[in-house]
Amino acid sequence: xxxxxxxxxxxxxxxxxxxxxxxxxxxxxxxxxxxxxxxxxxxxxxxxxxxxxxxxxxxxxxxxxxxxxxxxxxxxxxxxxxxxxxxxxxxxxxxxxxxxxxxxxxxxxxxxxxxxxxxxxxxxxxxxxxxxxxxxxxxxxxxxxxxxxxxxxxxx
Numbered sequence: 001x002x003x004x005x006x007x008x009x010x011x012x013x014x015x016x017x018x019x020x021x022x023x024x025x026x027x028x029x030x031x032x033x034x035x036x037x038x039x040x041x042x043x044x045x046x047x048x049x050x051x052x053x054x055x056x057x058x059x060x061x062x063x064x065x066x067x068x069x070x071x072x073x074x075x076x077x078x079x080x081x082x083x084x085x086x087x088x089x090x091x092x093x094x095x096x097x098x099x100x101x102x103x104x105x106x107x108x109x110x111x112x113x114x115x116x117x118x119x120x121x122x123x124x125x126x127x128x129x130x131x132x133x134x135x136x137x138x139x140x141x142x143x144x145x146x147x148x149x150x151x152x153x154x155x156x
Contacts, residue, residue: 090111
């Protein structure tokens, strides 16, 4: 009987340890089950029909307002590790004359690039005061006093 109970506990412990290692998936960005951005037809749809079917784009072109981007991605997180992007879809819809769709392009995670940011700080003008300079820096300076008859400050 004791062996059966220990085997049961061992089986439960093994099942819990396996389920604890299952990744958690999180979907971000544009998610639609009915209409997909790739279903937009070139030469047929306009900005108004795209907006009605897909809604507001995730972002628009910074230098070119005739491009709309619908971005969606899925991240998987295993236990306490950093989440990793397992799937990414970027659909670029470009509009031509009369706001008619001119091109529809879809990009995946394979087209992604790592952008490294410079962590250097931009120096500012002036000098930095040390701790003692901040405390004793005002010794010997003449305070500015205002004359009640005059609006301009004067030094003594």
